[in-house]
Amino acid sequence: VIAELVHTSLPRGLDGGTGFAVAGCTGGMPRVLIDALSALSGLPQAWQGASDAAGAMHATRCIEWQGLARWVASVIRPCGVDHTGRGNRIAHHRLLESNEIERACPVAILQDSARWMPVWSGAPRELDSPTPIGSMPGAVGAALWKQMLGDEGVANAALEVAMHSGVGAWVVVPSGCDRLQLLAELVAALPLHERWTRGWSTRALRPSGGAVPVICVIDAQEPALENLGHAAWVIRAESLQATRRAPRSTVPAAEPRAAPGATGQITWEPERRLGVAPAPILDAPSKSATVDAAPIETSPERATAVAVTLEEAPASRVKAILWMVFALGVVAAIGLFLWKARGA
């Protein structure tokens, strides 16, 4: 763990502010990193009647810091009331090192309750150096999926669809389930390195900034389900129905498609996927540059090209003009040289 940060509502935070503020962070953390982790601290409003445990969010997300993609593990949960008498929450983030990612399962880190503060006590302060994370292979099997849904294969089927979704997925499980354990069993089918190609969450989450899709295991009562603000596959575990939904005004949502039997092989995929690869964020510009030269035709690639052209066109046009001027200059110089040589 490179650094950790705790964000909650206090009469006075570490930086002197009141309300939601940094309660504690690793000494010497740069301001940019503090701001980046603080920005991840929001907790979506829970559904009516949700207990504090059900309203908690366990998540791993990819952020950009110092030009590199970094993984952050976070546990954000309601924690009573603050000094103003309003509901409070505590967000505890850990910025992970690359060697920790190689040997630990993302969900196993979230499940290790000893690492996460349930409530902040005392004055705001700098935290001791975080303890490194050792080998954490994670859960084995899908016992809870079998218990809740009658078939272990449901987890594999849902995972197969979610991993191919390209834009992220919400796996909707029956209300009241232990979503963190379900998530642990969901990722158990993946090799360790593949588990870090997606973000994971136990509450509905928009992917932040980067291009890494997030797979969320969410409660059937999650309010965000009714008002999906971005495109995602919604996979209902009970019926094994997968629907791709997008925030649109006029075009109806895609028809629900029933997945094959839970134990069978998933053979279908979304029709087409557009450049949402689980790659580091900084790969995006170079990818855009190659797409820019794609032929213009009615295809998703063309759509991306259109989008990229909006960004890149002025620069590339100027470059082309400069090249033309340079080429004309060279031709003129050669011509002049030949003319003079002939004269001599």
Place this chain on the structure above:
Amino acid sequence: MPPVATHRDALFQPARELVRKVHCPCCWHGFTPQDSPFIAEDPRLLGDPVAGPTEPIRFLPSRFDLTGAAIDPDGARCTRLACPRCRQEFPRAMIEVSATIASVVGSPGAGKSHLLASAVWTMRRQGAMLGLEVSDAEPRMHARIHAMENALFGQHASRVPQRLAKTETAGGDGYREVRVGGRTETVPMPFIFTVRDAAARAEERLLVLYDNAGEHFLPGADEATRPVTRHLGRSEFAIFVLDPTQDDAFRTALGLSRVATGPSRQDVVLQEMASRVRHHRGRRTDEPCDLPLVVALAKADLWAQALGITMDREPYAQGGGLDRDALADAHGELVRFCERAAPEFLAAVGAAFPRCLFVPCSALGRGAEASRVEPQWAAAPFVAAWEWRQGGRLESFVP
């Protein structure tokens, strides 16, 4: 072709007038309507480089249908528009009707979200008495304010008082992250309403409001990567929510017990607001802020009686609109109270805002302790500010 036939054809409809310049309600970037990209509707066209990988692409169209809707690269009809800079969607009405941006400011815990939800609810229900018709410009984009209204005014099975959660400073539904110029920025999601003068139905404007967390208004919280309060640079009026119950001086003057959480410097928040208004408008430090300020003294159900202010009756005039006398009386009483209890706050107001009106209000009303919410004067600060701006019915009002 006979004239009747041409009139029926969409191709021959008279051109709609558009505003000359639009300011994005998320990043306040100014642009002309023809520069705003459309949002693709084909479900396969996902992955905008600025709005995010899960958002449909934004594109400048070259193909349109007869009604003026754009055709996206995969042939779907598109009507939604986005800002060319932050690529966030805004209601189509913004290119057709002028918009008034308004800022709701206050320290953490002052009651901004409660007041906003109560005011919107009141304006919707009592529009006839206020002389205004208020409706959502794009209901689909107002899920959050609808949830806030439902939480306060919905029919709940339990008799437990319903309260809004503390407003988040980032994340959730209130903000979006975009990548502008390779840098991640957090932009706020506004609430945009169509406001129509009930008497002259043709005069329609948009009212753009924001529900910021109080933490955003504290000194030092204005950052380029989180420009969530930059609406202060564009707003036509501001509402400062002052909570007298947070301040010991006010509480002592009202005969309430002292608070245990330490001093609350709401005058500093006001000065910070004035400073941001000047910075983002490029004004000199000694120049007064040229926007009208309404100071909404919140939670009046707890203290109005002690000051002799009667709030049983809403301050509505007979023919619709606000009662000038009721507003002036309440203003006078509150200024005298502030002179007595918190002269530093009054001095901060006087130094920066030559046009200022004090209005008492209670977002929860007498139902604060009960399960039913009954706002008192909740819409008054908003309607007073709306009518007090240039061109409003109270433009000449001097409190």
